[in-house]
Amino acid sequence: MNKFYYIKTTVFIFAFCITILSYSKSNAQLPKELEAYISAIDYGKLGNLAPKVEYAEVSDQIIKVSVYFQIPDTLQQDDWKMQLKPAFVPDFNWAPHLTPTDNHIIAQHVFRSPALIVTSQSKQLALIPYLNILKGENPVDWYMDMDAQNNLLTLGLSNSEVDGHILFVKKPGAIFPKGNIEFGFYILYSNKKEDLFNPWRKVADFFWNNWGSDEFKKVMKTHASPEKYIEHTYNWAFNSWKKSVWQDIHIDGKDVGAPTYIVNTTQSPNYPGEVNERGFRSVWNQAWFSSLRSASGLYRYAKQTNDKKLLEYALKTKELALSFPQKEGFFPGVIATEMEKVEIGGREYNRSKGWDNWYWGNSNRNPYTRDAHTAPYHILDMSFTANQMLLWYNELEKDSRLLEYCKTYADALLKKQSPDGFFPGWLTLDSLEPMQHLNQSPESAVSALFLLNMFKATSDEAYFEPALKCIDAIVETIIMQGRWEDFETYWSCSGYGSKNLVGKKEQRNNQYKQNTLSIFWTAEVLFEAYQLTNNKKYLEYGERAMDELLMYQATWQPPYIYVRAIGGFGVMNADGEWNDARQGLFSELIIRYGKLLNRNEYIERGIAALYASFEMMYCPENPQTKEQWEKAWPFFGPEDYGFMMENYGHQGMTSGEGIGIGEFTIYDWGNGAAAESYTRIVDHFGKDFFKDLSFD
Incomplete structure (x- = not known):
């Protein structure tokens, strides 16, 4: 009787520890070095599922974030997103595409060197989608968004469609199949004077060294003179x-x-x-x-x-x-x-x-x-x-x-x-x-x-x-x-903006066309x-x-x-x-x-x-x-x-x-x-x- 009790108790404690470890991983704490740059990150749910989130230091002032969902059955959800709020108020914002309303997004169609960049007089922060995942098969398209007015940087998953010539908006109907869903991105941060003056150098170098140079050399072998x-x-x-x-x-x-x-x-x-x-x-x-x-x-x-x-x-x-x-x-x-x-x-x-x-x-x-x-x-x-x-x-x-x-x-x-x-x-x-x-x-x-x-x-x-x-x-x-x-x-x-944007910034993005x-x-x-x-x-x-x-x-x-x-x-x-x-x-x-x-x-x-x-x-x-x-x-x-x-x-x-x-x-x-x-x-x-x- 006692033996059975001890075995049962041991199994319970072991399961409880596993649960705690799993919970800890799925709610990983923001690395301390990012606390001066990031106020909060909100990882949304898929259905009622919270993601498992992992942080890994890649090199000096570069953190890789991995996000995982294990979906037990197919679910329909129009939009999933991760929203990051910087711990500072930027005076400069950059994104590769304009998103003038909350329904507009930077669709993956324009992910040439996709990044969201914000800087102040003393800090720089950049988000870069993990392109290796995008190279594979993904059931739902990726997107980004820059909301400068609310100081939010967004990466997400949603279907999209073209609005005018050429902006993109979210489109309902995304289907997430049973199985593993992986998402990821890099966080680049700096307080160096040279990075604040030129917020693209570190980011451009990162893109070329991680993907561009190898892709270039591979393609060059297939090109005619x-x-x-x-x-x-x-x-x-x-x-x-x-x-x-x-x-x-x-x-x-x-x-x-x-x-x-x-x-x-x-x-x-x-x-x-x-x-x-x-x-x-x-x-x-x-x-x-x-x-x-x-x-x-x-x-x-x-x-x-x-x-x-x-x-x-x-x-x-x-x-x-x-x-x-x-x-x-x-x-x-x-x-x-x-x-x-x-x-x-x-x-x-x-x-x-x-x-x-x-x-x-x-x-x-x-x-x-x-x-x-x-x-x-x-x-x-x-x-x-x-x-x-x-x-x-x-x-x-x-x-x-x-x-x-x-x-x-x-x-x-x-x-x-x-x-x-x-x-x-x-x-x-x-x-x-x-x-x-x-x-x-x-x-x-x-x-x-x-x-x-x-x-x-x-x-x-x-x-x-x-x-x-x-x-x-x-x-x-x-x-x-x-x-x-x-x-x-x-x-x-x-022609977007020709009537009202000439000489003015798109306020939601804090960017000129x-x-x-x-x-x-x-x-x-x-x-x-x-x-x-x-x-x-x-x-x-x-x-x-x-x-x-x-x-x-x-x-x-x-x-x-x-x-x-x-x-x-x-x-x-x-x-x-x-x-x-x-x-x-x-x-x-x-x-x-x-x-x-x-x-x-x-x-x-x-x-x-x-x-x-x-x-x-x-x-x-x-x-x-x-x-x-x-x-x-x-x-x-x-x-x-x-x-x-x-x-x-x-x-x-x-x-x-x-x-x-x-x-x-x-x-x-x-x-x-x-x-x-x-x-x-x-x-x-x-x-x-x-x-x-x-x-x-």
């Missing part, structure tokens, strides 16, 4: 698709020309139906679509391969750029044809009236009009084009007309600089007076870069000091606030300013801008992205693209910062961005992408090799059946632009730069 993609590009533009792409134009007795701004799948030689042109047939020279930039790449390639025919095409495009008329130094950014609707078989099709019906105009991505006829002069576009002329003059051929054109513009530009150092956003067509939008924006960085290059080309001090004045204004008023507003931020396809182009332009001009002045301030702020830019770069391969993604870039914190064409434009600058700072991470990132700029091309060298193209457009064949959409997943959705693949190519913001990036890097660093790389 960029030269193979360039062969496809130029064969497509000047051979198999030439009828649709190349435009012969006659201006003032001169035969000039360039590839058209945009073509779509209905213009394929394999398309079985009628051509229906997208947009208006045109050629652009602006900060986005630059025929002159693409032509410089074609020129470099023609010289490298001794191809006289391609050289002729490049020179015709240069002549077209020089034909754009100047009005008191300022000039348009677009030459276009009139369009018409043609009825065939009871259906209407959009067609050009041809180059006998052309006109000068400007980019219709602006706050005032969608009509290129009446669109105002854009300072950014003119400065970008003039800078491309200078690069041609300095690096390709000493055509004095290019320098003279630039000098005329530069002298006019200086007269428009405001006392605060910035340049206006837009000028009226008639009186050339500044208009009301973006008159204090990072778009001015491109004008400053142009003036620095004018100084280098002419040694004229009149261009140098105004450039530095502009750069200092950007440093003082833009960088530390993350006010990365430019034309694309509000007046392209993502921001775009990567203006971050890049700022990092670029700061690099050049440092090279000319040796002032370390410019390098420090340039590195900060560069690291913020890198937070939009993909550092892993999600299973729900059906093309190679590593190294590719997104666009802004309110859009859905992966592998956007801008990554080719960014590539060399990332490498140059890497060389200057002796940072191999940057060099790898820059090369990854370059290779990603060819990833969306339809060709055998991109087998996953090719498969997606053929699911979306089954008529595609070898004549279409080289066709390349500017990005992937633009609408915020993807699938293995071709959703996420687009239907057009912009030569100057796609294959032609990517080719220019590679040929420029080869000219600057030599082909051995790529041969010497090791991806073991």
Whole structure:
């Protein structure tokens, strides 16, 4: 009797201890080192189940948090979340996507380098989802949220759907199956001065060292040489698709020309139906679509391969750029044809009236009009084009007309600089007076870069000091606030905030709507300013801008992205693209910062961005992408090799059946632009730069 009693008591005590240990683990105490940074963490329940939570120190000031549920039976729950409240009041918040209401979330679709970051004058805290779990099969999608007004950082699980272009909201109906559910994240914290000044460096380094570098080296072993993609590009533009792409134009007795701004799948030689042109047939020279930039790449390639025919095409495009008329130094950014609707078989099709019906105009991505006829002069576009002329003059051929054109513009530009150092956003067509939008924006960085290059080309001090004045204004008023507003931020396809957010933060997130182009332009001009002045301030702020830019770069391969993604870039914190064409434009600058700072991470990132700029091309060298193209457009064949959409997943959705693949190519913001990036890097660093790389 006593023996049975003692056995029963022992079993009870053992079970009780196990229960206590289990309870202790499932309610693990916050590590003491985090108490100064975190006030509380609330781990929600799944049904009536509380999670088991474990904390593990990874390295100095990095804690890994693991969250486990053991679900006895399938349950339906719309949302599960973990909410963390910092123990300090941040004065700076950063998240990769805007969430203007409590129902909005940062869906996993935009998890390129997913992090939530908050800083004060003395503390920094960052949350990073544990991507290894996301690489596997997960029954419910992950999300994040930044509620700056209530000082809450959220990571969670919920279905989602797209709201507008492009935000995300929670969608009811999540199902959690019987079995184990694992969730996890990292907590990075710091009180170091360098981390408070640059809150992205430690985070970006963490992403690349934990995932990006290995993914990059693995993908590089599967990639063809960029030269193979360039062969496809130029064969497509000047051979198999030439009828649709190349435009012969006659201006003032001169035969000039360039590839058209945009073509779509209905213009394929394999398309079985009628051509229906997208947009208006045109050629652009602006900060986005630059025929002159693409032509410089074609020129470099023609010289490298001794191809006289391609050289002729490049020179015709240069002549077209020089034909754009100047009005008191300022000039348009677009030459276009009139369009018409043609009825065939009871259906209407959009067609050009041809180059006998052309006109000068400007980019219709602006706050005032969608009509290129009446669109105002854009300072950014003119400065970008003039800078491309200078690069041609300095690096390709000493055509004095290019320098003279630039000098005329530069002298006019200086007269428009405001006392605060910035340049206006837009000028009226008639009186050339500044208009009301973006008159204090990072778009001015491109004008400053142009003036620095004018100084280098002419040694004229009149261009140098105004450039530095502009750069200092950007440093003082833009960088530390993350006010990365430019034309694309509000007046392209993502119009969210164009009516009420310009110049203002999204209050719930304590963030501006921001775009990567203006971050890049700022990092670029700061690099050049440092090279000319040796002032370390410019390098420090340039590195900060560069690291913020890198937070939009993909550092892993999600299973729900059906093309190679590593190294590719997104666009802004309110859009859905992966592998956007801008990554080719960014590539060399990332490498140059890497060389200057002796940072191999940057060099790898820059090369990854370059290779990603060819990833969306339809060709055998991109087998996953090719498969997606053929699911979306089954008529595609070898004549279409080289066709390349500017990005992937633009609408915020993807699938293995071709959703996420687009239907057009912009030569100057796609294959032609990517080719220019590679040929420029080869000219600057030599082909051995790529041969010497090791991806073991």
